[in-house]
Amino acid sequence: MRMDTVIMGGGLSGLTCGIALAKRGQRVAIVASGQSTLLFNGGSMELLGNIDGQAVTVPLEAIATLPQDHPYSKIGASRIGQLAQEAQSLLADAGIEMDGNADRNHWRITPMGVAKPAWLTLNDHVRIDDLSQLPAKRVALMCIRGYFDQPNAMLAQGLRGLGFEVEMKEFTTDDITALRRSPSEMRATSLAKHLVSNSALQRVADQLNSLAGDVDMVLMPSVLGQNDTTDIHNLQALVKKPLYLVATLPPAVAGMRMQAQLRHYFRMLGGTYLMGDSAVSGTIDGERVTSISTAKLTDMPLRADHYVLATGSFVSRGLVADYERVYEPVLGVDVNADADRERWTRFGVLEPQAYCRYGVATDDQLRCLKQGKVIENLHAIGSVLSGHDAVKMGDGTGVSLLTALAVAHSIKGDK
Amino acid sequence: MVTSDIYKKEYDVIVVGGGATGAGTARDCALRGLSVLLVERNDYSTGATGRNHGLMHSGARYAVTDGESASECISENMILRRIARHCVEETDGLFITLPEDDLQYQQTFIEACQRAGIRADRIDPAEARRIEPAVNPDLIGAVRVPDASIDPFRLTVANLLDARLHGAETLNYHEVEGVMINQGRVEGLKLLNKHNGEHVEVRGRVVVNAAGIWGQRIAQMAGVGISMFPARGALLIFGHRVNNMVINRCRKPANADILVPDDTVCVIGTTSDRIPIETVDDMRVTREEVDVLLKEGVKIAPSLATTRIIRAYAGVRPLVASDDDPSGRSISRGIVCLDHAKRDGLEGFITITGGKMMTYRLMGEIATNAVCAKLGNTAPCVTASQPLPGSEGDGADERDAATRRYSFGQRAAIGRHGSLAARIEKDNDIDNALVCECEGVTVGEIKYAVRQLHVHNLVNLRRRTRVGMGTCQGKLCSCRAASLLGELNHDVKGAQEDLAAFLDERWKGMRPVAWGDTLREAQLTASIYEGLCGLDQAVSLEGKEDMQ
Numbered sequence: 001m002r003m004d005t006v007i008m009g010g011g012l013s014g015l016t017c018g019i020a021l022a023k024r025g026q027r028v029a030i031v032a033s034g035q036s037t038l039l040f041n042g043g044s045m046e047l048l049g050n051i052d053g054q055a056v057t058v059p060l061e062a063i064a065t066l067p068q069d070h071p072y073s074k075i076g077a078s079r080i081g082q083l084a085q086e087a088q089s090l091l092a093d094a095g096i097e098m099d100g101n102a103d104r105n106h107w108r109i110t111p112m113g114v115a116k117p118a119w120l121t122l123n124d125h126v127r128i129d130d131l132s133q134l135p136a137k138r139v140a141l142m143c144i145r146g147y148f149d150q151p152n153a154m155l156a157q158g159l160r161g162l163g164f165e166v167e168m169k170e171f172t173t174d175d176i177t178a179l180r181r182s183p184s185e186m187r188a189t190s191l192a193k194h195l196v197s198n199s200a201l202q203r204v205a206d207q208l209n210s211l212a213g214d215v216d217m218v219l220m221p222s223v224l225g226q227n228d229t230t231d232i233h234n235l236q237a238l239v240k241k242p243l244y245l246v247a248t249l250p251p252a253v254a255g256m257r258m259q260a261q262l263r264h265y266f267r268m269l270g271g272t273y274l275m276g277d278s279a280v281s282g283t284i285d286g287e288r289v290t291s292i293s294t295a296k297l298t299d300m301p302l303r304a305d306h307y308v309l310a311t312g313s314f315v316s317r318g319l320v321a322d323y324e325r326v327y328e329p330v331l332g333v334d335v336n337a338d339a340d341r342e343r344w345t346r347f348g349v350l351e352p353q354a355y356c357r358y359g360v361a362t363d364d365q366l367r368c369l370k371q372g373k374v375i376e377n378l379h380a381i382g383s384v385l386s387g388h389d390a391v392k393m394g395d396g397t398g399v400s401l402l403t404a405l406a407v408a409h410s411i412k413g414d415k
Numbered sequence: 416m417v418t419s420d421i422y423k424k425e426y427d428v429i430v431v432g433g434g435a436t437g438a439g440t441a442r443d444c445a446l447r448g449l450s451v452l453l454v455e456r457n458d459y460s461t462g463a464t465g466r467n468h469g470l471m472h473s474g475a476r477y478a479v480t481d482g483e484s485a486s487e488c489i490s491e492n493m494i495l496r497r498i499a500r501h502c503v504e505e506t507d508g509l510f511i512t513l514p515e516d517d518l519q520y521q522q523t524f525i526e527a528c529q530r531a532g533i534r535a536d537r538i539d540p541a542e543a544r545r546i547e548p549a550v551n552p553d554l555i556g557a558v559r560v561p562d563a564s565i566d567p568f569r570l571t572v573a574n575l576l577d578a579r580l581h582g583a584e585t586l587n588y589h590e591v592e593g594v595m596i597n598q599g600r601v602e603g604l605k606l607l608n609k610h611n612g613e614h615v616e617v618r619g620r621v622v623v624n625a626a627g628i629w630g631q632r633i634a635q636m637a638g639v640g641i642s643m644f645p646a647r648g649a650l651l652i653f654g655h656r657v658n659n660m661v662i663n664r665c666r667k668p669a670n671a672d673i674l675v676p677d678d679t680v681c682v683i684g685t686t687s688d689r690i691p692i693e694t695v696d697d698m699r700v701t702r703e704e705v706d707v708l709l710k711e712g713v714k715i716a717p718s719l720a721t722t723r724i725i726r727a728y729a730g731v732r733p734l735v736a737s738d739d740d741p742s743g744r745s746i747s748r749g750i751v752c753l754d755h756a757k758r759d760g761l762e763g764f765i766t767i768t769g770g771k772m773m774t775y776r777l778m779g780e781i782a783t784n785a786v787c788a789k790l791g792n793t794a795p796c797v798t799a800s801q802p803l804p805g806s807e808g809d810g811a812d813e814r815d816a817a818t819r820r821y822s823f824g825q826r827a828a829i830g831r832h833g834s835l836a837a838r839i840e841k842d843n844d845i846d847n848a849l850v851c852e853c854e855g856v857t858v859g860e861i862k863y864a865v866r867q868l869h870v871h872n873l874v875n876l877r878r879r880t881r882v883g884m885g886t887c888q889g890k891l892c893s894c895r896a897a898s899l900l901g902e903l904n905h906d907v908k909g910a911q912e913d914l915a916a917f918l919d920e921r922w923k924g925m926r927p928v929a930w931g932d933t934l935r936e937a938q939l940t941a942s943i944y945e946g947l948c949g950l951d952q953a954v955s956l957e958g959k960e961d962m963q
Contacts, residue, residue, distance in 0.1 A: 040939075042947050112911065114949030146845040148858075149891070151898035157907045158953070177844070186848060249894055250943060315938045321930040323709075342702060345929045345937075349922035350915065350951045353941070355934060391941045 003029045003272070005411060006292060006302045008279040008330060009310030009318065011036035013382025013400035015262040017308055019090060020408035022269035029272040029302060031279050031294050032263075037315060037383065037396070041255030042247035043125040043222060044108040044118035045091075045098065045401065047084060048072075049394020055117050056394075060102055069336075069387035071399050074364050075406045087401040088120060094265035095228065096258050097123045107131060111150055111247050113158015117394060122254055124232050126219055126244040131162065136216035138165045140241075142208055143221075145172040146180045149188055149249040150221040159219075169211040173203040191223040192253045196231055205238035218243045222254050228261065279311070282331045284370060289331065289378045306411045309333070309360065309368060309380040310404070318384040319358060326358055328384070333368040333375065334361040336386035352392050359386030366407055379407040418608075421584055422615045426452045428786050429604060429619035431591055431633055432626035433457075434464035435567060435772050438574035439779030439798070440625050444786060445581035446801065447794035452617055453575070453583060454606060456590035458875050460571040462627045464772055465878065466698070466730025468650060468684050469677040470661060471495060471503060471565040472773045475510060475535060475558075476668060478527035479520075484749055484771075485531035491774050492561060494799050495570075498776075500806040501833025502570040506676055508562025508661030509543055510535075511554045513714060516666045521556050524665055528560065535560050549658040549716040562661040564677050567772055568878045569831060572868055573803040574775075576835075580804065587869060589615075594622070594637040594764075601637060601763035610871075621786050624766040625778075628695050628733040634766060639759040641766060645695050646732040648685030649704035651712065651928065654723035656681050662715050671711030674719075679854070679885055683712035683719065690731070700727035700927040723932045725888060726924030735769045750774060752781045756789075763789070805833030822847060827855030831880065832863075839863045850899065851892035853885020861896060865903050873897055873917035888921050890940050894948075912954045918944060 005021050007014045010032020018028045047059040048066075056062040064077040072080055084102035091098055098120035100106055105117035107128040121127040128134060139159065143152040156166045175194050179185045195204060212218050222245035225232045236243045247254070263273055274294065282292035283301075291301035311318030311330065319337075320329045321344065326337035337358040338344060344355045360380045361369050368378045382400040383390060390396025426449075430441045433455025441453040455461075474488030496503055512518050521537070528535035536559045543550055543557035550557075575585055586606070593605035595616065603618035624633045631643040656676045664672035675682050686704050705727055713720045735751045751769035755761040767782035780796045787794070824847060829836040839859045840846050846859030864870045864879045873889075873896055876882050882896050883889025893914060901910025918940065925933050944950040 037942065040942050040947050110947060110949045112948045112950060112953055114952050116949045116952070146848055148848065148850060148895040148898065151894055151901075153898060153901050153907045154911055154953075180844065180848065247947070249891060249948070252947075313938060314935045315942065317935070321934045323930055341930065344934070345926050347699065347923060347926055349919040349941075350945065353937075355929075356938065356941070391938075391945045394946070396946065 003027045003302065003304040005306040005308060006031065006304040007308040007310055008292065009312060009316070009382070009384075010034070010263070010273060010275070011259070011310065011312055011316065011382065011400070012038055012262070012397060013404040014308070014310035015259070015266055016087070016090065016401050017310065017381055017404035017408050018266050018271050019094070019262065019269060020405055021411060022266060022271040024412055029274060029304070030266065031274045031277050031302070033278040033316070034276050035316060036259050037312065038255035038259045039252060040250045041252050041258065041397070042108055042110060043122040043245070043252070043254040045120040045397040046117065046394040047102055047105070047119035047398035049105070049117040050392065055105075057105055058103065059105055059119060067387070071366070071385045071388055071403050072395075074362065074366060075402060079406070080402065083402045083405050084119070086405055090405075091120070095261045097229070099123055099127070109159070109246055111155060111249050113155040113161070115162055119398060124229065124236070124245050125222065125254065126246055128162070134163055136164065136242075138167070138215040139217045139219055140212045140215040141166050141168045141219050142211065143168060143170045144176060144191070144223070145170050146176070147186050147191070147221065147223070150246070155246065167213065167215065171207040171211055173200070173207060175200045175203065187251060188221070188223040188248050188253045189226070189251045189256070192226045195224055196226070198234065201231060201235045202238060205235060208239050208243070212241050215241060217241060219246050221246055221248045222252070223248065225253060225257050227257065229257070279330045282307070284331065284375060287373065287376050289375060292330070305377060307378045308407060309378060309384055310382050311384050313359065313383040314355065316383065321355070326355070328360050331368070331370070331378070333370050333378070334372065335359065336361045352389065356389045356391050357386060359384050361386060365410055366403060379410065381407050418586065421452060421586060422617060424618070426450045426617070426619040427790055428621045428623060429454065429617060430623045430625055431604070432624070432630070433459040433571070433575070433585070433587055434462050434625070434627055435460065435571050435574070435775035436627070436767060436770070436778045437625040438571045438578065439775040440623055440767065440782045441583050441585070442574045442578040442581070443779040443783040443796060443798050445578045445583040446797055447783060447787060447792055449786065449790065449792060451578060451583035452619060453578065453585045454589045454591065454604065454617065455585070455587045456609070458587055458878060459575060459869070460568050460878060462629065463730045463732060464567050464571055466728055467567065467648070467772055468673060468675045468682050469565055469567055470673060470675045471563040472771070473508060473560040473562045474531055474533050475508070475524070475528050475560040475562065476663060476673070478531050478533060479524055480668065481749070482527065482531050485527070485533060487750070487774050487777060488771070489531060489533045489561070491777055492563070494776060495565065496563070498798070498800070498802045498806060499565070499570055499573065500802070502566045502573060504564040506562065506564050506660050508560050508663060509547055509550065510558040510560060510663045510665035511543065511550060511715070512556035512665045513551060514553055514555055516664065518556050521558060521665055525558060533560060547658060547660045547662065549718055550662055551714060551717055556665065558665060562663070564661065564675055566678070572879060573805050576804045576868075585869070588871070591633055591636065594633070596637065596761070599760060599762055601761065621763050621765065621789055623782050623786060624764065625782065627768065628731045630733060630766055630768050631692060637755070637761060637764055639755050639761055639764070641753070641768070642736040643692065643768070644734045644736060645690050645692055646734050647688050647690045647729055648732060649700045649708060649727060649729040650682050650684030651705065651708045651724050652726050652728070653681050653683070653719060654725045654932070655679065657716050657718050657722055664715065671708045672715070674712065674715045678881065680725065683708055683715070695731045698729050699923060700729050702927065704729070705927050724928040725933060726921070727927040728924050733768050750778050750781060752785055754785055805835045807834050824849055824855045824857040824860070828857065828860050838867065850895045851882045851885065853887055853892070854881040856880045856882045856892070858899065861899055862903065865900065870900070872913045873900065874920055876900065877917075883917070883921065888925065888936060889917065890936065890943065893917050894944070911950065915950055915954045
């Protein structure tokens with residue numbers, strides 16, 4: 001198969017890059033294992049949330065102060081604002097309706113009721129622009145009976161700490177009770193699968209309407225909308241008070257939906273999405289990758305002019321650590337990681353962990369290196385990149401989106 | 416009884432230490448009609464009891480080097496199969512000879528086992544490979560012995576439960592700060608209540624020091640000297656059970672020569688290093704320990720090389736120098752019971768130490784005999800025949816559990832609590848819901864543990880129910896369980912701090928083996944709890960370590 005670009009990895013960065021290139025007329029194939037860290041997404045994108053433990057208010061200003069090895073610095077701090085806008089419209093084109101802007105972070109509400117800085121948040125998720133001016137005073141927190149992936153009491157306490165008056169209400173419907181017969185079925189994804197028909201949504205709405213009382217806003221866990229936001233909009237229309245969703249523990253329905261929407265959009269643009277497959281090896285001839293092989297297409301290597309490594313961090317197996325070393329498993333490109341295992345981690349689970357910043361080494365154009373030499377047609381994007389820390393800096397989704405767009409521009413030869 | 420009443424009462428006996436030995440002693444004393452208080456500075460089974468292989472020795476390991484210990488082991492082994500059925504899995508064990516070992520030793524070994532009364536059947540290497548496919552296929556000899564696997568957490572809790580059923584009282588998170596002595600006689604203890612920082616006193620006619628390696632400190636507070644030789648042993652837990660029988664090396668005991676199947680996992684160990692007594696509270700496993708365990712473990716079962724390691728941990732054996740050799744050259748693994756009246760002229764104080772988790776019951780019996788002699792109690796010991804709570808009856812329920820009548824969660828609970836599983840709450844429609852999918856722990860079991868088994872936090876809960884002990888190491892279930900505990904205890908802030916402390920405790924064991932899937936799991940956990948949830952913003956971990 002001959003492509004213009006082959007992207008290894010079908011998560012947020014791979015899909016974003018694929019969409020940007022397909023939009024510009026390229027033949028693009030994405031090799032996707034099917035797993036993505038969007039599964040843990042809280043309904044928001046973050047450009048830069050924290051520096052040294054301090055919340056960032058104006059991300060564009062803070063980005064200008066990042067060290068040289070951060071992916072944003074490699075893209076160029078001055079380009080971030082424009083790429084951020086481009087990312088937001090790409091998401092909107094895919095049907096992902098999010099609000100926010102790169103000039104000023106707002107706050108998302110986590111499943112534990114913590115306010116964390118965010119750049120974009122789904123329209124139907126609760127968010128706060130200004131902590132001194134809450135969007136509502138009295139809220140009803142609707143808890144689904146027997147659903148444990150939302151720590152309700154923690155969430156309520158967190159919301160109260162932010163200044164909301166919170167009333168906790170428990171509800172269920174026949175559809176939900178039926179799910180509970182299997183002890184392990186009460187997960188967000190099963191709820192989303194079953195709460196789709198008009199009658200099922202009406203039964204939820206009846207419960208919410210009868211329990212809500214005199215509040216300004218109704219909150220419920222984000223367990224609706226498997227494939228698109230129709231079910232959410234339908235329920236919002238049936239509920240008399242303004243209804244917003246709150247992120248849950250994984251699996252995150254909203255994140256899986258975003259993944260599905262991006263995938264759908266990519267295919268609509270003519271992209272080839274090789275689902276359930278993964279790149280296993282590649283051949284490098286001098287300074288260029290000439291083909292890559294996947295787990296399923298064993299006798300049919302994929303060939304392209306450009307290759308993009310979007311395989312993610314350790315979680316997604318884009319990076320692998322064994323007893324002796326950290327390496328990139330597909331092409332064996334250079335990584336930035338400590339050689340001594342003792343330095344990968346430290347005791348103290350909440351301490352910054354060095355391994356979180358590990359990733360592949362690149363030049364300023366995000367091209368990979370092998371034994372110190374640039375591979376001209378191999379770029380890396382997203383979490384596989386070194387020099388950032390999604391956990392401590394809150395820059396994971398932003399790095400994925402923006403490096404994907406920057407590389408798409410670079411592949412198309414844009415300035 | 417409320418805690419403040421405990422402080423006012425005078426007991427016949429106060430037992431210091433909530434490990435297997437302390438719990439077994441408290442149970443024995445209570446069964447003989449004494450009024451008993453047990454005090455423990457942390458949670459139950461936090462010391463060596465909770466930090467070993469979970470191996471129910473047949474005694475074969477000691478047969479050549481220490482015949483007395485071997486005899487004790489086989490006798491206790493047979494007793495525990497009866498009285499603690501729900502804590503024991505009858506796996507049997509192999510002693511294998513590898514090409515690098517001396518096959519001559521096998522004969523010496525079998526003869527020594529026979530002298531100690533341990534059944535030891537030489538079997539063909541091909542037969543060994545057939546009955547235990549995980550074994551190193553290069554073995555040149557094998558002997559089958561009645562080793563088994565035992566859950567020390569469950570065993571300790573069952574002893575404590577029975578002690579309480581017979582009137583004993585127990586205080587965990589109460590640390591001994593001083594021993595009250597009046598005219599050459601111990602009268603009680605000064606304690607720190609770690610829940611609220613209060614300094615309190617408890618009174619008893621006899622104090623039994625069953626604090627394991629920490630017993631040296633307790634003895635010091637009473638002004639008597641005991642020379643303990645802390646021997647640290649590190650172990651690794653693998654992500655699933657590669658073996659179904661205990662596998663030992665048939666040679667003189669050395670590093671990492673036992674692989675034990677425990678519930679859903681298996682454990683290789685141990686190393687053995689003398690450490691200074693000052694360092695017994697630092698249980699972090701070093702890189703060197705991990706390296707030696709892996710290198711040797713792979714020789715026993717080659718598939719360990721490709722099996723995920725889920726955590727590393729270490730414990731300290733309380734070895735004691737015999738009194739006639741203060742240099743410490745002749746250190747015994749045998750049981751040491753010191754009546755300090757005879758030894759040091761201090762009345763009302765007994766130390767029970769040495770020994771093994773395996774021989775906890777016998778240690779309890781010996782200590783209780785000493786207590787009874789002082790108090791003029793002549794009741795006989797019944798702990799060798801009276802089953803522990805959970806192991807009464809003929810086991811029909813447990814056998815039934817293997818049938819489809821029960822759900823996964825119910826079967827798992829019966830496996831953990833034996834006949835006590837009947838007490839697990841099923842009063843409403845969500846009690847059957849699974850909180851921990853790896854280990855099959857339900858909402859009802861958590862409620863039962865909180866109400867009946869002294870659970871204050873997630874680490875306590877893990878020790879009682881195995882929540883978070885499976886391959887995911889508490890990735891999602893710890894939040895579900897923390898949330899439930901927060902609601903049951905009406906303390907949400909505490910539940911968040913507890914969750915962070917629990918994750919930190921899990922990480923301590925993961926960090927020494929943080930590569931491969933274990934590192935992936937760590938990154939996933941960090942992404943969920945810090946990235947997604949912001950737990951790091953909600954709580955601080957400083958000063959929380961003491962409550963584990």
